[in-house]
Amino acid sequence: MNGLFKTIHTARLGKTVQVNDQSLSILHDISFDVYAGESIAIVGASGSGKSTLLSLLAGLDTPTEGEVHLMGQNLTVLDEDGRAQLRGLHTGFVFQSFQLLPHLNALENVMLPAEIAGLDLTDARNQALYWLDKVGLTSRLTHFPRTLSGGEQQRVALARAFINRPAILFADEPTGSLDEANGSRVIQLLFDLNLESHATLVLVTHDSTLAAQCSRQLKLQAGRLV
Secondary structure: OOOOOEEEEEEEEEEEEOOOOOOEEEEEEEEEEOOOOOOOEEOOOOOOHHHHHHHOOOOOOOOOOEEEEEEEEEHHOOOOOHHHHHHHEEEEEEEEOOOOOOOOOOHEEEEEEEEOOOOOOOHHHHHHHHHHHOOOOHOOOOHHHHHHHHHHHHHHHHHHOOOOOEEEEEEOOOOOOOOOOHHHHHHHHHHHHHHOOOEEEEEOOOHHHHHHOEEEEEEEEEOOOO
């Protein structure tokens, strides 16, 4: 990996929370690098700290110890607004629960990140149409989330995640709410779109099929890398 750009760098990362006046250590001494274009699966048993680690990498949460660098910037010295700005510039997200806005149709949900990023309405619409076509949903543009199947909602979420062509895509159990057939289709789309966009992919999953398609796996056990 020498010579490649580090999209993510962690050094002695730790996270401790207070529960009923007691300290609970969730992550301990996590250090690793992720390079441009890599696909990384974070795996481990429930409660091992996978989702907490993903939140720290994305700057959605702050560590108790250590540092996280995202696209060369130290997240741990930025305030909440600074982290949000960095996420907006460089990252996309796919969640298990889809996180679509119920009052927006499929096209409007996908357009939203582009509009927030400052793209004019026509360009945002054209980009949304492009990515919805990529995920096979041109016939569902005006459908609201409640009228879409789970697989269709996750495909809308994929299109939304890629519309700003992020340098890093974070995915938290992206197939966890889907049946096997829809999960397989979403997995294929995820890797196809990621290959096209040359993004770094970092995902949390219990799905061994999904994890096996990544270039590398990071296994957590009791909050430590093993």
